[in-house]
Amino acid sequence: MPSLPALTIYLFGLTALAAGIFTVFGPQPASCAPEAQANGLAAIAVGSFYILAAAQENKSFFFLTLATRALTTVVFWRNAARFGGKWGVAAVWEGGGAVLTTGALWVGGWRGTGRV
Template identity: 45%
Template sequence: MSQTQLQLISSVSSSHVNHTSLKGATPANARLQYVHMAPSLARLTILLFGLSSFAAGLYSLLRPLQSLDSLGLPRSALPAANGNALAAVAMGVYYNLAAFQDNRAFYLATVPMRLTTTVVFWRQDWKGVACWEGGCAVATLLALFWDARQEKRKTM
């Protein structure tokens, strides 16, 4: 993220704007300028994964028996499945917050955990979920490399 973007994010979250460091930004247009910046590819992968996690968790909470059936779990697994659904909703919130903040350190930190989750889900015979988890982790990692390359080109 460029220094100007960092300053702009900081100024949008505070009550004042440093006019000299933002190249013409005023309190009235600082937020507008930030909204119009193109999101990074990595940010989009995190946003997509966060939204899907939130939606899957919410679906599991609203339709717990269908969720159990889709995962091939017995009815006795309902308490654990509900806990897992709550964790998915929370994870969706955290991922979307990280996307809003463009927290690239968080993006990178998710990759090893999501790949580990892929292995665990695969061994549990949840192949579809494992492929989604692993595919999104790899997409995030590739997007981070792509974004870094694009930023490097801009500074040359």
């Protein structure tokens, strides 16, 4: 059974993978299709990395994601304030995932099985 922190990483990875697949293969306006597809490919890669790290119980990776997801949350939130649209949803997704992983690491112990 995966640890609680690994479950949060699995969840985040699976949602990133699904969003990437939908973005690559879903309908898009012709004017933004190349950029959207490139973003979708990046989401597929990130989702795959998260799933692999969760399977490995790689706590070093779990910790590293906290800082990058916090930074991403700030950038997306600022974009939501400036441009509106779905940036706020992305900010909540990133920040919420980081909070869940932080809580899971705290509850599950900062140390234990896996790489630290």
